[in-house]
Amino acid sequence: MSYKIVVENCTACGACEFECPNSAISMKGDEFIINADKCTECEGQFDSPQCADVCPMPDTCIPA
């Protein structure tokens, strides 16, 4: 299980990249992407997915 970024909604603000405890978020070209192999949905680390919490855009960091 992992989260994903909906590219159409993402403004590439970069806020999520620094909040991820697993460094699962990175920029590829001009888009931010989540590496599903690294994403734990923040389980055991935080009460909620940190990328979704910090993202200013609705419905952008969502369960894959």
Ligand code: SF4
């Ligand atoms: S849900 Fe958590 S582990 Fe997954 S990408 Fe978002 S911040 Fe990183």
Ligand code: SF4
């Ligand atoms: S916080 Fe949201 S809008 Fe900003 S780069 Fe991440 S997914 Fe895109």
